[in-house]
Amino acid sequence: MAEEKLPTRADDFAEWYNQLVIRAEMADYAPVRGCMVVRPYGWALWENIQQALDKRFKATGHMNAAFPLLIPKSFLEKEKEHVEGFSPELAIVTIGGGEILEEPLIVRPTSETVIGYMYAKWIKSYRDLPVLINQWGNVVRWELRTKLFLRTLEFYWQEGHTAHATAQEAQEETLRMLDVYADFAINEAAVPVIKGIKSPTEKFAGAIQSTTIEAMMGDTRALQSGTSHFLGQNFAKAFNIQYLDVNNTLQHCWTTSWGLSTRFIGAIIMTHGDDQGLVLPPRLAPIQVVIIPIYKNDVERSAVTEVVEKLKSELGAFRIKIDDRTEVTPGFKFNDWEMRGVPLRIEVGPKDVEKGTLALSRRDHPGRAGKSFVPQTGIASNVADTLDDIQKSLLARATVFRDANIHDPQNYEELKEVVTKGWAYSWWCESPECEARVKEDTKASTRCIPIDQTSGSGTCVVCGEKATKKVYYAKSY
RNA sequence: CGGGGUGUAGCGCAGUUGGUAGCGCACCGCGUUUGGGACGCGGGGGCCGGCGGUUCAAGUCCGCCCACCCCGACCA
Structure with missing residues (x-):
């Protein structure tokens, strides 16, 4: 490992x-x-x-x-x-x-x-x-x-x-x-x-x-x-x-x-991705749900396995993986699958067998924070809803992050500052000279003139000439 | 191609004034463990980047190569 x-x-x-x-x-x-x-x-x-x-x-x-x-x-x-x-x-x-x-x-x-x-x-x-x-x-x-x-x-x-x-x-x-x-x-x-x-x-x-x-x-x-x-x-x-x-x-x-x-x-x-590792969107994730059986002895194992088998058949509509490795501990598996970005994890232990519950952990809330205990009955629809919710929250989170890092510099000095920590969205006169100057000064290039932009005009943030389009400037991969 | 750096076990590293190589993780075996990264004991694994030189002796000193990484000129 x-x-x-x-x-x-x-x-x-x-x-x-x-x-x-x-x-x-x-x-x-x-x-x-x-x-x-x-x-x-x-x-x-x-x-x-x-x-x-x-x-x-x-x-x-x-x-x-x-x-x-x-x-x-x-x-x-x-x-x-x-x-x-x-x-x-x-x-x-x-x-x-x-x-x-x-x-x-x-x-x-x-x-x-x-x-x-x-x-x-x-x-x-x-x-x-x-x-x-x-x-x-x-x-x-x-x-x-x-x-x-x-x-x-x-x-x-x-x-x-x-x-x-x-x-x-x-x-x-x-x-x-x-x-x-x-x-x-x-x-x-x-x-x-x-x-x-x-x-x-x-x-x-x-x-x-x-x-x-x-x-x-x-x-x-x-x-x-x-x-x-x-x-x-x-x-x-x-x-x-x-x-x-x-x-x-x-x-x-x-x-x-x-x-x-x-x-x-x-x-x-x-x-x-976050500091724990990958976070894969449920709709594309190779494994959508990983199931981790937990037991101490043969008696517990057979009781847990029974629940796991039932889960396997009830969750047939999803891409699932049962991690039955015996050479690593459950704690290791939690971290391992979080690192691999699996959206949902289900833990089945002796306490769940006893109480008819399951531990459900969402990858978008890593660690113990994303863990909740849910009834075994109705697990398929619970999983469907939760995956859907994760999918939505990933998009929402990424959108909020992006928008928070797009800036509107009022002059060239501000633009130079802003592209060191995000994107600039600015009027551009569309001359290659202004584009080249920004690249020369900041390493940020024009990314695109967005198709969806309100019409209007302003002044080019670089040269001050009239501009009818806004463009994104950013450092890129 | 310019500037900087690194090459020693699969990975990360240590190796003193030269004396023939070690640590952690990983791997294999046995046992105890198992609800948030387990532990003990026992193992296997190295042309020390390459070539040449100095020396009784080179991972260590010298020279020349080679490879890779990072930073600058190109790109989905």
Whole structure:
């Protein structure tokens, strides 16, 4: 077993995160620098994320497919911004089967190019549109500074790629999928997110416009948790994705792409985690209820086991785990499962057998504070209600925390102060110079221009010029 | 790639003026324990990052490499 205490978040948030990911067995370091192994407990969480998203993708008319890992290097070069954005972080295969390849292959950093190539083959007529495809897969980006889940050389994600007849349709798709991400984040992961538009300097390489869901982590830094891009006709032109319209005129398609990655696991950890460890949202938690039998001797054991068996059948609708390890004490198990973030714990001991009760502990109130004694009868509906309540309270708590750490600086000096301890929400004249100046002075970047903002105008907090949009500035992961 | 740091058991560390390696946790066995991180006894485990040098003798001194971590230029 691991050592007893994690560093606290206040002491060292980065170290808290690193140790927690390892000790909760979410992931581990792989032999290659910057690569991670996602362990079964972490992958189970990812599978629940996948399910929640995939259901939504299907409901909005998308189908899954699989495109290859290897892409001809020349493909990347067909879109100018795209190649400039990605070339520094490409892994390139130059030898295959012992022979030097005539054309090097890149390990996909994202799949716009191959998918664009295929779409050009498949799309002939307006009747073929829209094409709505998603792929679940992995990509490689040769990052310099890595951190488990948040930034690794290889990561797992989904990338949706769609082609449309009109710009408007493609823009609608971009926003539709941003809504899907926000709905997923808020309602499944209990992670409050802000939907917004990336500044031109922060957008995806090759996009006309990128939108994002931004979340605030427990140290107040921002995390881009999902993105959706309107690609205009950039890739359609680079790959000749064309169709004949109703008037028999050849047109370029309008395309989009959108992605959410295993980074989101990091978002969940850093949004809800506390000094005891992980706190997983009930709807996504691999284990929703852990049951811990407590007994001193064989007589007690058989009586307790009987209750546990009954619980097992009554709680069939939930993801449960019975921790019947004999080599560790109940006290150890309490701490262990709290560290792993299981939302609800049920303890069954001799006293409960006698009184017809159970001890129920909520993870969102760690330690003895979250423990209450409840009757065995009606446990299934009690569990359902409690999980639901935990889900709600996690979202509420994270939202309160976020809003308490968004500031409204009145001038540039205040902005510089505020971004050291939270986010700034300020008028921005939309000039890249002001954006760059803030980054230079504070390390905080623009996160997004939120979509939901009241119209109006003010003066740019940096230069004092007229501004019609407010933007979030924050340090980010 | 620039600045700083660290390499000794799975992890965290100690190792004195050079004398052939130890502690805590984890792991294995037995017993007692078990309602908030149990205890006793007994075990297993090391090319001391690598190569070379000095020396009768190097974890320790010298040189050169290598790896990793932290901080600065890029990113879901």
